[in-house]
Each structure stands twice: as C-alpha cells, then as structure tokens.
Amino acid sequence: DWNPGNVIAEQVAKIRAQVGDARVICGLSGGVDSSVAAALVQRAVGDQLTCVFVDHGLLRSGEAEQVEQDFVASTGVRLKVVDARERFLTALAGHTDPETKRKIIGREFIRVFEDAAREVVAEAGAQGEVKFLVQGTLYPDVVESGGGEGAANIKSHHNVGGLPDDLQFELVEPLRTLFKDEVRAVGLELGVPEVIVWRQPFPGPGLGIRIIGEVTAERLDVLRAADLIAREELTAAGLDREIWQCPVVLLADVRSVGVQGDGRTYGHPVVLRPVSSEDAMTADWTRVPYEVLAAISTRITNEVPEVNRVVLDVTSKPPGTIEWE
Numbered sequence: 054d055w056n057p058g059n060v061i062a063e064q065v066a067k068i069r070a071q072v073g074d075a076r077v078i079c080g081l082s083g084g085v086d087s088s089v090a091a092a093l094v095q096r097a098v099g100d101q102l103t104c105v106f107v108d109h110g111l112l113r114s115g116e117a118e119q120v121e122q123d124f125v126a127s128t129g130v131r132l133k134v135v136d137a138r139e140r141f142l143t144a145l146a147g148h149t150d151p152e153t154k155r156k157i158i159g160r161e162f163i164r165v166f167e168d169a170a171r172e173v174v175a176e177a178g179a180q181g182e183v184k185f186l187v188q189g190t191l192y193p194d195v196v197e198s199g200g201g202e203g204a205a206n207i208k209s210h211h212n213v214g215g216l217p218d219d220l221q222f223e224l225v226e227p228l229r230t231l232f233k234d235e236v237r238a239v240g241l242e243l244g245v246p247e248v249i250v251w252r253q254p255f256p257g258p259g260l261g262i263r264i265i266g267e268v269t270a271e272r273l274d275v276l277r278a279a280d281l282i283a284r285e286e287l288t289a290a291g292l293d294r295e296i297w298q299c300p301v302v303l304l305a306d307v308r309s310v311g312v313q314g315d316g317r318t319y320g321h322p323v324v325l326r327p328v329s330s331e332d333a334m335t336a337d338w339t340r341v342p343y344e345v346l347a348a349i350s351t352r353i354t355n356e357v358p359e360v361n362r363v364v365l366d367v368t369s370k371p372p373g374t375i376e377w378e
C-alpha cells in the first residue's frame with residue numbers, strides 16, 4: 054500500500070546512501086516539487102544541504118518573498134538568493150519561438166545555477182566537496198520530456214532537458230517516481246507549510262512561456278498584475294483545490310479595439326486557462342462559475358490599463374496542452 058511515510062523512509066535511506074557526507078545543493082523555485090524535494094533531502098542529510106533560489110524575473114507577484122519567508126522560516130534551510138532578472142531579460146530579448154524561449158531559459162538557469170554552486174563550493178571550503186544536485190523532477194516531467202518509454206518530446210521541460218553534458222553534479226531526484234498528489238502527501242507528512250504544499254503547479258520557465266511573443270519587462274509587469282487578480286478572485290471564491298492550475302496568458306502581439314469611458318482603447322487580450330486534472334498528463338477545462346469569471350474580467354480590465362479583453366480557454370488536454378507554449 055502506498056503511504057507517504059514509507060516513501061519518506063525509503064527516500065531518506067536512499068539519499069543518505071547516495072550522498073554520504075558530501076555536500077548537496079538544491080535549486081528552489083518556490084513550487085511544490087522543489088520545496089518537497091529540498092525538505093526530503095534536508096530530512097536525510099540536514100545541514101549538508103544548501104538551497105539556491107534563482108530569481109529569473111519570470112515569477113508571479115509575491116513568489117520570491119514566499120520562498121524566503123514561508124519556506125525558509127518553516128524549514129530553517131540554508132538559502133542563497135541570486136538576482137538574475139536582467140540576465141534573463143537580455144537573453145530572451147528578440148525571441149518569440151516557444152521552444153527557443155524554453156531552451157534559453159533552461160540554459161541561462163543552469164549557468165546561473167552553476168555560478169551560484171561554485172560560490173557555495175568556495176564557501177564550503179574545507180567542509181567538503183559539493184557533488185550533488187537535487188532536482189524536483191516528477192514522473193510526468195520524465196515522461197513528457199521523452200524520458201519515459203516510447204514518449205514523444207512534446208515540450209522541453211527545463212528541469213529535465215537541456216542539462217549540459219559536462220554538468221559537474223550527480224543528480225538526486227527523490228520525486229522521480231511520484232505524481233503530484235503523492236508529492237503533496239509527502240510534503241504534508243514532512244511538515245512543509247500548507248501554502249506551499251497546496252500551491253498550484255507553476256512551470257519552471259514561469260511567465261516567460263505565458264507571454265505569447267517577446268518577453269519584456271513591461272509585458273511581465275502587465276501579466277503579473279492580471280495573474281494576481283485572477284489568483285485573488287479564484288482564491289476568494291474557494292476554488293483553489295478544485296482547479297489544478299489557472300495559467301493567465303498574455304497575447305502580447307495581439308491587439309484589439311475597445312472602449313473605456315469615452316475613449317477608444319487598443320489593448321491586449323489575456324487568456325484564462327483554468328484546468329482540472331489529476332496529474333497534468335490529461336486535463337479538462339474547469340467550469341468556473343460565471344460570476345467568478347465576471348469578477349476577474351471586470352477587475353483585470355479596470356485595473357490593468359494595457360489589457361482590454363479577457364477570454365476563456367475551453368480546450369481540454371489533449372488536444373490543447375495546459376500551457377500555451
């Protein structure tokens with residue numbers, strides 16, 4: 054019988070056997086997967102672990118703070134924060150192709166991460182070599198990046214594909230056989246705070262793949278504002294657990310005519326993509342009550358001047374994927 058206590062005991066033993074007394078680093082994104090992976094490794098090897106949080110500037114409103122406050126406060130994990138916002142914007146400038154954007158984000162992420170890791174190694178000094186890298190890879194990530202048996206490569210998931218051949222770390226992937234609901238059960242059992250455990254999935258490449266078109270600082274601000282409103286209203290309506298996740302997508306290269314007050318507007322649409330799912334391999338669009346959709350639409354168009362139209366994605370997966378890129 055599957056139970057989180059067994060998984061923890063089994064993984065803790067496995068991690069200890071793999072790692073010995075070497076030092077370990079973990080990239081923390083603030084999401085469920087990396088947080089639970091980090092908590093599991095901390096349970097296994099305690100202070101041998103240092104977490105690195107790369108702020109790539111593609112995060113939603115408040116996410117960086119949540120990592121620093123909620124996760125660190127509850128686990129006491131050692132954390133290094135790297136501000137790489139400029140670097141990612143520069144690397145993404147001029148690019149619109151989804152796979153190119155994913156690959157750029159994955160590549161930059163690894164580079165920033167390797168630099169940070171080198172610093173952690175230097176700081177570790179005589180205390181020991183850093184040899185291991187923790188990743189919160191789940192079973193569906195493995196399958197969808199072509200790692201599963203006979204699976205086609207649908208999208209390059211940045212925590213699986215694109216790792217350089219000369220990566221100087223051995224990987225520790227304690228969640229590699231688990232589905233999301235199992236990861237949540239393990240997280241709760243480990244005492245990871247509920248706000249993190251129940252966070253909806255958020256992709257590694259972040260808002261970078263939710264801006265259809267070039268990613269710029271201004272567009273990120275627009276999308277962050279719209280996304281925050283959608284999240285606030287869905288939470289207020291008590292729909293967080295019913296909805297698997299609700300990407301808000303900015304169609305940055307599309308404009309449409311609108312009217313506000315007595316003026317003509319020529320703004321951008323955002324797409325709401327609420328989905329229900331068990332494991333993200335398949336999904337259905339969530340029948341969010343009309344009043345909630347209305348509240349989101351009214352607030353976004355009132356509070357985010359660049360957005361003059363809110364549309365709803367009513368496509369299941371397949372044929373649509375959850376994210377638009």
Ligand code: XMP
Nearest residue numbers: 209210211254255256257258333374375376
């Ligand atoms: P799709 O769009 O393929 O998404 O239906 C399935 C699930 O995976 C998330 N996703 C990612 N997660 N790195 C991640 O860690 C990625 O590159 C990535 N791309 C998509 C997506 O949000 C959904 O939950």
